[in-house]
Amino acid sequence: MVKPDSLKPHAHFLSYPFSVLLSIILLQLLSHYNHSPLWLVLFTASIACYGFFTYKVIAKRVVASIRTMLVILSVGIFFLYFKVNFSVDMAVSFLLLTSTLKFLELKGKKDVTMFVYIMLYLSAVSFLFVQSFIHAMLQFILILACLYVLLCLNSGHYLSRFQAPLSSLFKAIFIAGPIVLVCFLFFPRIAPLWSIPIKAQSATTGMTNYMSPGDIAVLAQSSERAFRATFSLQAPEKKDLYWRGLVLDYFDGRSWRSSSSSSTHQSFNKVDLGDLYDHGDDYYEVMLEPSNQPWVYVLEPSRASSSNVLAKEARQFQLKTDAIQSTRYKMTFKRSVSNSRPAIPTAEVVQDNTKRNGVERSLLDDLQAPLTSNHRTQQYIQNLLISFPKNIDLINHLMKMFSEQPYFYTLKPPVLGENVVDEFLFDTKQGFCAHYASSLAYMLRLANIPARVIAGYQGGEYNKQSDYYIIHQYDAHAWVEAKLPDLGWVRLDPTAMVAPDRILSGLDDAVGEQGGFLDGSPVASAVLKISGLNWLRLRVDEFNYKWQKLVVNYGNDEQQSLIKKIFTGLFPNTDSLLRVAIVIGGLFALLISMILSFLWYKRYAGRYSNVEKAYLVWLYILARLSGLKRMTGETPNSFLVRVQSSSHWRLAKITEKVTAKLEQDQYQI
């Protein structure tokens, strides 16, 4: 027996849509560009283009010896770069590299099919790293390209006549659409089975767990989003939006750090969508941007209502895992009418003595203060303690000091030397929020008042159209909490004393003409200033937020509430058992009717042409209207004569037309 392949050795080879395969690789590189090393992207792109060039221009494949050399070279570099720490991004890079090398020697139909499958998997995995709408569209195009290649492989030698097979591609997608939607909405979400770290190493963004004076000013250069928040009821006023992040409780004389963090936190980076709990109507939901850190930002006083957030000591909250993707969490307000308000400007009781929640800690930690430097400040507090023996008076004095003495709020403070607090308080008197918070907390501790620095965000940009807040990196802020024996923990914000504008309207206004705001990103600051562009920016952000909330973060809870909504919406007045029966019955009926109609379609699909079908339908209608039926064996023409001879002249006219069409269809070809 002669094998057909040996008769025409290159017939298959030539029929691959080679340029589509190349563009698939390039699109793939584009979508993995963010988390792959640059050398790998450039290397694979040039290999792919080289293979394409030799094939299309020189009409040859790459020589075997060069291929072997490329394989050895690339695998060598790969393992030198990645070592052997296994993570998803390493696996992705490896797949990209090997499949590009395979691209140089695709031979049979099987090879190309496997190649396309690998490309599809790579596309799916890319969603672990990027979840934006644009990225999703890119992957959709990639799917289309992959399916197109498969279509070409399986539709014979009709590549030149694109239209016909391509229409079945669109038909497939069109029918698939509703199935995808239903599956996406109702497919049960299952808990993770095991975990492999997604990224081997990743740069963190946003807050860090230590704060030197001037650190937060760096964040003021960035217009990136930190998170977005939606309130179920009335949001607090902008000046009360203190997004509490980290508690910095250890001071080494220069910078503040968190003494507890990272010790209990498992920094294994996997994904945890978490479940939402219902703790009342008054809640807010935060969509955290990926920061590769576990910090979450909450308003006081609230409790965690999603399972991916853990309560830590000192009323801190943390994610169970690092936020490697945009992460959603829900917090419920525990608003209580505050009966006691301390007689201190800006102060707010954040936890009174009566309530205890979370993990309690020793107050000694909040009194730690190094005495080896900043001697002038120590002396100053000693003197003040004599004139203000009561805590509350001392605090009042210190707060007023910031507003009464010529302290200056600036993003460009002078560089400080050894004794940071001394120099800032008595010499330069210029600083950003970190300077004020840091020195105030230190002074309070020296005065034997438990105090700590809180790092977080303050304020936020309100998006009126969709009623949510955007909190940017430049909203980063630091303030102080102090414990008063009769009131409990009280929030103190020295920055509000120096520059009230910062709290009331935002950093841009507070810094004003002196500059420094968004100096690092001129484009972003320009966009903020041109109203049209700013409007556009807000709309785009709105769309992205909706995309993230509705699609990217569609999880178990969203699914359950949707099902509940559909149930109660459809049958408001029936009990639950009946509802279940109705739904199951309905689905069953739908299934049966689908099968029946499909069988019917199958039976008649190939038998009659469209004109014949139309004729048969007309015969059926005619029989219903007039009772005239075509006998078996009666030709359409003789039947027409019979209809014409009957009393239904209107129907006869239509029958005449239909019969003429039929005749034309039957005898013209």
Add this chain to the structure above:
Amino acid sequence: MKFSLLPESISRWLSDKSSRNNQFTLSQNNIYIFPSKMGFVFVLLIVLMLLTAINYQSSLIYMFTFFIGAVFFVSILLCFLNMNGLCVSSYQTLECFEGDLRAHAVELSNISESSFGLRLGVDKHLLNEISVIKNTKYVHNLLLPADKRGLHVLDRLRIESSFPFGFIIAWTWLKLDSRVLVFPKPIEGDRSQYGGGAASKGNSRFLLEDLTELKSYQQGDSTLRIVWKQLAAKDQLIIRNRDQGVSDSTWLTWDLYAASSTERKLQHLCFDILDIHRKQQAYGLDIPGVLIKPSKGELHKRKCLKALALFGLDAEGSQNG
């Protein structure tokens, strides 16, 4: 190469029971459908994606997986519709000689839908890829080796297609009534040593030149009977007369050949028939069981060759393959 599990064997068994027919229209009665090998690999890919989606709780990967999965399911329908309504009928076939390729002409058409990427063949061998565009007729010659003389009936015709994406393969087994008569291979045999043969051959040629009645060509006469020498000499078309003397005919008999085997004898006979036919002489065939009186012409030749082809075999459906 193809996935051969239970469904394949079931379809084969079912097609064995069905009757031979001249024309088939493909429908759910004779189309079988099953995932291909690559289709199973694709299902594995979907499972892998789903695991990834579950593990990393990524709703976008969920969506991606559902999309790919839905395309898989839709391709089942599309694969069926691609074949559905395809009309397959046997076309007039030609004869051939042993050792050549016999051509079974199959006519394909589809009025409801275009059929892409069809592969036609017998028993999974020699699958040829063609596409049938809607409302056009397509005649495809299935070329099969003719390694034995006799009447060859097309064995199970297999039509398969993995359109649109290759995940699903739809196929059908048809017992199409397509027959090709295969004549013995013409091999020159030595029959001169058996007395009279060579002489009579020489004589007959001699006689032929002299005794043939000639008459001028008229429209409708066969061009085969034109005497070209006369054209050169007299510049007019002269033909041999239709009725020629039986006397100058050659009898090809079974005992004329020295070859020991029956097949070899038949091959020699075949060669001589063709040879004498080319020389436009009359000949008769006398082999065991068959006696064909001397005559000449296409029909006579075909009659003789058919007798040779079917020698020792029963006339109907003697050879399958």
